[in-house]
Amino acid sequence: MNAFETLAFAQNGTVATLTLNRPDVRNAFNETVIAELTGAFRALADEPSVRAIVLSGNGPAFCAGADLNWMKKMAGYSDDENRADALRLAEMLRAIYTCPKPVIARVQGDTYAGGVGLVAACDIVVAVDTANFCLSEAKLGLIPATISPYVIRALGEQASRRYFITAERFSAAEAHRLGLVHELVSADGLDAKVADITATLVANSPNAVRESKRLVREVAGAAVNDALLADTAERIAAIRASEEGREGVQSFLGKRKPNWLLPA
Known part of the structure; x- marks a missing residue:
């Protein structure tokens, strides 16, 4: 800075x-x-x-x-x-x-x-x-x-x-x-x-935090119609398949810290 x-x-x-x-x-x-x-x-x-x-x-x-x-x-x-x-x-x-x-x-x-x-x-x-x-x-x-x-x-x-x-x-x-x-x-x-x-x-997935912020901005006030359902389904599918999404689930099941909490 x-x-x-x-x-x-x-x-x-x-x-x-x-x-x-x-x-x-x-x-x-x-x-x-x-x-x-x-x-x-x-x-x-x-x-x-x-x-x-x-x-x-x-x-x-x-x-x-x-x-x-x-x-x-x-x-x-x-x-x-x-x-x-x-x-x-x-x-x-x-x-x-x-x-x-x-x-x-x-x-x-x-x-x-x-x-x-x-x-x-x-x-x-x-x-x-x-x-x-x-x-x-x-x-x-x-x-x-x-x-x-x-x-x-x-x-x-x-x-x-x-x-x-x-x-x-x-x-x-x-x-x-x-x-x-x-x-x-x-x-x-x-x-x-x-x-x-x-x-x-900062304990949460950086990507999930970023996408959650975007989700609120873009879904707030939107009509609940087929287009919104398809959009939200696409969002969750994409984040499930993301690197941090896979790491988060695997670390939870493995009872370990996710890699975004480990020292760089």
């Missing part, structure tokens, strides 16, 4: 951690953050030594959304420049959402606007019970457009309708109840819970 201006990077075994590292502005993102996150997730997607990714934040807030100075600069953009800028943000979120490695959001503090989109694009969300969330765009005369595909999937249509138009803050407990947050913990228990989840993830 190259050096970053706005992120911190660490790798412990097969787990990589990317940390938003702008605590002075509550980890708000600008064009540099967007470019660095996009590049980092694309690089980690192809890094064979990494089996899971943790997205974290430095300081009291996880992410406050867009940087005010960046927003001031955008006010002077032409229509074409605004579209290109918005598309770069959308590409960053897609890089996280479609990353073949599992991504865990470690939410240690408040998460607003685009920060909620970052969280929603991750696979698993662990948050401290004191965090607050807010889709605050309507207060500024804006809409949460680029983050909406991920937030609506995570919160559901009904809750998204409310919080998009009211711009109310809601608690971590409410985020957990609605499904945006998977695990709610104390600040003291945050790292232990994230470590437990990453240990579980």
Whole structure:
């Protein structure tokens, strides 16, 4: 990994951690953050030594959304420049959402606007019970457009309708109840819970994890028809015949560890 201006990077075994590292502005993102996150997730997607990714934040807030100075600069953009800028943000979120490695959001503090989109694009969300969330765009005369595909999937249509138009803050407990947050913990228990989840993830077949992520993306919302039945039958047949599929079954029957858990 190259050096970053706005992120911190660490790798412990097969787990990589990317940390938003702008605590002075509550980890708000600008064009540099967007470019660095996009590049980092694309690089980690192809890094064979990494089996899971943790997205974290430095300081009291996880992410406050867009940087005010960046927003001031955008006010002077032409229509074409605004579209290109918005598309770069959308590409960053897609890089996280479609990353073949599992991504865990470690939410240690408040998460607003685009920060909620970052969280929603991750696979698993662990948050401290004191965090607050807010889709605050309507207060500024804006809409949460680029983050909406991920937030609506995570919160559901009904809750998204409310919080998009009211711009109310809601608690971590409410985020957990609605499904945006998977695990709610104390600040003291945050790292232990994230470590437990990453240990579980890296014990699984890397190929099965990758294909399971793709399965959810491509089957969610699909009509249950002959085409879907044929597609899912083809997926299970293919993975049964795969190298890791055969190794997993054989190691289970032989009461031994599969080769993806053995030292390289």
